[in-house]
């Protein structure tokens with residue numbers, strides 16, 4: 001079946017299952033949003049557009065990457081950047097995209113500054129294993145466990161929604177000096193399960209930090225191991241990165257999450273300026289699943305329930321966001337609104353599409369990330 005994606009996302013012209021095509025489109029959208037400098041380098045160096053000013057990713061297909069390049073005279077031109085070898089799977093497509101970045105670098109040489117993707121790649125080599133241990137666990141709600149980790153002092157402190165990769169009960173090989181997050185690619189997931197989690201809080205003086213872990217049954221290799229961990233359990237940690245990075249001019253934050261991003265939203269609230277305004281739309285199973293959030297005047301929290309439905313299966317968040325936009329006086333000044341949040345991947349796609357179509361918010365005013373995938 002050929003994957004089809006919403007019009008606002010890049011097109012994926014490959015014979016892929018629909019959910020994989022949608023995820024790939026979202027990945028391309030993310031690259032366009034978060035790494036425009038890298039796409040611009042590719043357009044300039046490989047698309048014969050040395051004067052390109054801006055670039056949009058239109059889509060990807062067997063023939064390569066399709067771009068719309070904005071030129072100095074204000075016009076837009078379609079540009080096709082062919083892949084060097086034929087690709088079929090998502091993994092091969094991502095590999096080919098990285099190949100384009102390397103080829104573009106080969107053309108421009110080292111005189112041009114590193115692009116954001118190249119800088120992240122280099123930074124990954126320096127993200128070596130931090131050997132932490134669990135020091136405490138506290139149940140915040142029936143399906144939300146706060147895990148405190150000790151030994152985090154070597155992790156860079158970025159604030160906001162900083163996140164890490166956690167690997168409970170790590171094998172010896174990842175603990176050897178110099179083992180980096182890039183080396184994880186050589187270790188199958190089944191052999192050493194790991195997943196991304198957000199630091200709800202860091203206490204640099206003690207080297208401790210908390211994670212709010214969603215308990216979702218036994219099928220999750222990482223979450224079930226973390227849930228079973230007790231004081232002293234070893235956890236390998238790599239990080240940190242953060243994606244919360246509002247553009248200039250933001251006056252009100254619209255923070256949207258299911259349980260997986262409650263920790264991220266709480267951490268972002270902690271870091272807001274005292275006069276910043278925020279509206280939180282947070283989804284939980286029911287009223288019993290709501291942990292305390294850092295609320296103060298100028299911060300409005302709107303909880304939405306799934307009413308017994310499985311996580312990631314209802315439009316509860318979308319409905320909650322639409323209601324907040326219609327009703328909250330804090331969101332009346334749309335020009336200053338920045339939407340940030342995360343949750344189930346398809347639900348985030350649905351929300352992103354609606355926000356772009358219904359509110360006219362600019363692309364850089366909406367940062368919604370898929371944290372987990374109900375289709376897996």
Ligand SMILES: Cc1cc2nc3c(=O)[nH]c(=O)nc-3n(C[C@H](O)[C@H](O)[C@H](O)COP(=O)(O)OP(=O)(O)OC[C@H]3O[C@@H](n4cnc5c(N)ncnc54)[C@H](O)[C@@H]3O)c2cc1C
Pocket residue numbers: 163193194195196197198199211212213214215216219220221222223224259260261263264311370371372373374375376
């Ligand atoms: C940047 C980032 C930050 C994140 N921060 C957090 C965080 O702070 N707290 C947190 O709990 N999660 C967080 N997540 C999500 C977490 O990484 C995923 O839930 C991950 O899939 C858990 O791995 P696992 O091995 O337990 O389950 P997997 O092996 O990945 O999945 C097993 C099964 O469980 C289902 N599943 C996975 N996650 C959930 C869920 N949350 N609810 C219901 N079903 C689920 C899958 O659909 C699959 O069927 C974050 C993800 C990212 C990308």
